[in-house]
Amino acid sequence: MSKSPSTLLHQHHLHFLLFILVLFHVPSYRADGGGTWLMLLPNIGISAMHMQLLPNDRVVIFDRTDFGTSNISLPDGKCRPNSDDCSAHSVEYDVAKNTVRPLMVLSNVWCSSGSLMPDGTLVQTGGNDFGGLVVRVYDSCDTCDWVEIPNGLAQPRWYATNHKLPDGRQIVIGGRDTFTYEFFPKTPEANTAVDFPFLVETNDPNMENNLYPFVHLYPDGNLFIFANNRAIFFDYVNNKVVKTFPIIPGDEPRNYPSTGSGVLLPMKIVNGSVDVIEFLVCGGARRSAFFNAFNNVFEKGLDTCGRIVISDPDPQWVMETMPMARVMGDMLLLPNGDVLIINGVSAGVAGWELGRDPVLSPVIYRPNNPIESRFEVQTSATIPRVYHSTAILLRDGRVLVGGSNAHDKYEFSETTLYPTELSLEEFSPFYLDSSVSGLRPVIISPVTGSKFGYGNRIGINFAASDNLDPNSVTVTLLAPSFNTHSYSMNQRLLVLDSDIPTTDPETSNYWVCATMPPSGNIAPLGDYILFVVHKEIPSEGIWIHIE
Incomplete structure (x- = not known):
């Protein structure tokens, strides 16, 4: 029986598509639509710009003190000193009770950094303007509040990164126009900032692209630091670069304001050591995107991930392609070793009104799968989480998602592009589905x-x-x-x-x-x-x- 022209044409198209797939090794993506979304609180009073889970299952959340009046009042009729602002710009979220309690933060915590200390207290550092030198300490209890140390830092830190060290201190690295690092708590031997030339070398004069560097403690005690498009092993004790890694292919920046995200993949301990250590960085924006966004041209973000075995004697980047481009996405390690990629936009860069086309679908990256079957697209959210959105993993395996304010004040008008978002949601990955209970x-x-x-x-x-x-x-x-x-x-x-x-x-x-x-x-x-x-x-x- 002869085949009709339409059937032959259809087969021709299929053969052609198969040829293209083989020729270009187009990766396949599973779109299982896994996971579920649930609104927890429609209004916590502030936009969740910063979040930290505490060891009592509460979450400290804050935005900035100069956004204007927030939607939650300080308790007991308090007001910030020398101000008519009696609203809170920090809250503590109780996971079990699904409630928030307003906290008093005095100095400007905008674009700051932080880390838990060994005793479980949160030490939070830097910020903008009069907050740049401040160290803030929060020890959680039903009536606790922030304690601020006005000159706790040696130099102002805005867009810096903190990391815990083996001796109980934390190192604070970088910040806008701050090409140094320092330690907290201070000691007589280490109480000043130390020059860090790597931050000068990776600094784009007009757009930085090395702010919030990705910092990870390596098992030999050195730090793996990725900034812009480069990475090093750094001996912070002797202030010495001990290894330089290849530049990521494509030569495009991955740190703020291009704003990709990076994680150290799960480390498996065998007989007291970790033999294979890998770093993964995904998304970001092209070098030209920052300037184009100021001219209302919003370039598509990067849809690539770079993965590198940093424990290899001769480490080389392996590039992978995500299902969609993503700028300002968050990468979270899940308890089973998967990586969740969530939040962000697909065009533009980080900054006020500089991002477009929100990405509503999270993606799960399975690092142990074959290279072309690692990404799984998940159930889409309904709320855009753009500039200044956040996500953290909770103890029960849920992911707490909040924030999104692409404006330099609170903006709630329905005519505003991406209004300020005050809600908290949860994303429950597939492993919380009742079918696998x-x-x-x-x-x-x-x-x-x-x-x-x-x-x-x-x-x-x-x-x-x-x-x-x-x-x-x-x-x-x-x-x-x-x-x-x-x-x-x-x-x-x-x-x-x-x-x-x-x-x-x-x-x-x-x-x-x-x-x-x-x-x-x-x-x-x-x-x-x-x-x-x-x-x-x-x-x-x-x-x-x-x-």
């Missing part, structure tokens, strides 16, 4: 708040409703991060060295033995969330403290 482990012991030392062997008792596959169980440890401007400071996920689970004959539950990280170079002192993961489905986490 039987696979989800439930940790029975140890209890949240347990304390362990480096190298301790611990027994974890857990239950699972469905039959357990003992070869598909891992134990992971997550460091809570300080999120702002598309970067989660101190974010790291460790896959602990653990045995194959065994059955508890008395309860029919399971035991798995795991070994705590061997040193502060791999896990700085402080609070972590421990998960048991079964077939990629994580338990609710428990807080543990490494001391």
Whole structure:
């Protein structure tokens, strides 16, 4: 039977498409529409520009003190000194109660940075104008508030990055027109800023592109630092660059205001060491996009990710293509080792009114999949999360999403492009779906708040409703991060060295033995969330403290 012309034409088109796919190695993307969205609070009073999860399951949130009057009043009739502004610009969100409590912050925290200290207090540094030299400390309780140290920094820090160090201090790196680093708390031996030429070398004179550098502690004690399009290993003790990495292919910038996002991929500990350490950076904007946006030309953002094995003697970048371009996206490590890419726009750059075309669909990146099947497009949100949006992972595996204010004041008019967003939402990844609840482990012991030392062997008792596959169980440890401007400071996920689970004959539950990280170079002192993961489905986490 002869084929019709339309059938032959259709087959010709299919053959041609197959030829194109093979020729250009077009990656395939799964669009499973996984995950669900839920509105938590439609109005927390402020726009969530900065967020940090605390070890009591509360979240400190703040924006800036010169936005104007916010939508939440300070308690007890308080007003900021020498001001008629009696509204709050910081709140504490109680995850369990789904409520917020206003906090008093005095100095300008706009585009600042922060980190948890080993005792769980939040130390938050810098900001704009009269906030640039300020260090703020928050120790959470029902009546606690910010305590401010007016000259806590040696130099003003605006758009800087903080990172915890093995000795309990934190290093504060960079900032606009600040090409140095310093430490907090200060010591007699280290109480001034130290010049950091790498920040001069990566600085574009008219647009920086090295602000909020991506900083990660490497297991040998050095810092891996990525800024603009370059990366180094840095020995902060001796103020020395010990290794320089190749420039990322394409030569395009990835840091603010081009604003991609970067993560250290999960580190697997085997016999007390981590042999393979990889860094992933995704999205951003072309070098020309910043100037074009000021002329109302909004270039498409970058749709590429660069991945590099920084532990390799001769590391080389491997480039991948995302399902869509993304600028100002947030990259979060999930408890099962996946990477969630969420928020942002697909055109323009970071800055007031300089971004366009919000990206509503999160993407999950599966680092262990074959290179052309790592991205999965998730269920779309309905609220644009553009400039100054944030996202953090909660202990139960949900992702808290907030913020979005592309304007230099609060703007709520419906005629405004991307009005200021005061809501908090949750995104629940696929692993929280009821269809897989039987696979989800439930940790029975140890209890949240347990304390362990480096190298301790611990027994974890857990239950699972469905039959357990003992070869598909891992134990992971997550460091809570300080999120702002598309970067989660101190974010790291460790896959602990653990045995194959065994059955508890008395309860029919399971035991798995795991070994705590061997040193502060791999896990700085402080609070972590421990998960048991079964077939990629994580338990609710428990807080543990490494001391």
